Amino acid sequence: MKIYLVFVALLSVAVAEVAKFTKCDEYSDDICEVTEVRVTPCKNGKPPCKLTKGKESSIQFDFTPKFAADKLMTGLWWASDTGDVPFDAFSNVDACLYTSCPIQAGQKQELSYKLLLSKLLPNGIYTFKWKLWNTDDATKGCCFKTEVQLRK
Template structure:
C-alpha cells in the first residue's frame, strides 16, 4: 500500500512537470546585443512552445513569464516594460504592468552575473483577440542600457 501511494505521488509530480513552464523561442532586440545576454525564456502555460508555435494567452487568465539574463553593465535598479512591438521603433506599452523590476529580480544588478526575472500577470479582458510580437525590456534608468527581447503570443478566449 505504501509503495502504491509512493508511485501515485511520483506520477502526480511528473504530471505537474508536464504543465510547467515551456521554453519559448525569442529574438534579442538590436540594441541589447552588446549590453545583455538572454539565456532562456519560459512562459506558463504554453504547451504550444513544444511545436515552436506562439503561446496562446487566454484573456482573463494569469500567465507566468520568466527569463534568465546576464547584464554586461552594473545597475542599482531596473525598470521593466512590456509592449506590442508593432515595428523595431514603434511599441504600444502595456500600461498596467508593474515597472519596478527589482520586485521580480535581485537588485542591484552586477555585470556578468546571471539572474532570473519572473512575473505572474493577468491577460486583460480588453486585449483584442489577435497575434502579437511582444517586447520585454529591463532598463537601467540612469544609463539607458537594457536587456530586451521579443517573442510571439496569440491572445485567445
C-alpha cells in the first residue's frame, strides 16, 4: 500500500505544472516564503493556467514559515481591481486539513488542495490570490497570486 501511495504522489507531482506566481504585499519573505506553486492543469507553466469549469483542478504550493503555529487558516480570493473577492466555499478554511499542523519555524511544508470550479462562474482571466495565516496572529502568514483562465 505504501508503494502505491508513493507512486500516486510522484505521479501527481509529475502531472502538475509549476505555475508562475507573484508574492502579495500582505506578507514578506521574512514572515513566510512561498517557493513553488503547482497547478493541475497548467500546461507549460505559462500564465494564465487554463482551468475548465465543472472539472477538478488542484493546487499545491511549498512554503517555509518563519513562525511556529498550532493552527492555520487558508483561503482563496479573486484579486480584482476594486478589492479582494472571497470564494465563498473557500475563504476561511482550516488549513490543517490540507497541510500538517502544528507548523515549525523554518520547516518547509506543502499545502495541497483539490477544487471543482462551478460551471456558474463566468469565463475570463482572473488573478487568484491564496492566503495562509496563523489563527493566533493574522500578521504571520503567506500569500501569493497566480493568473488563471476559467473556460467551458
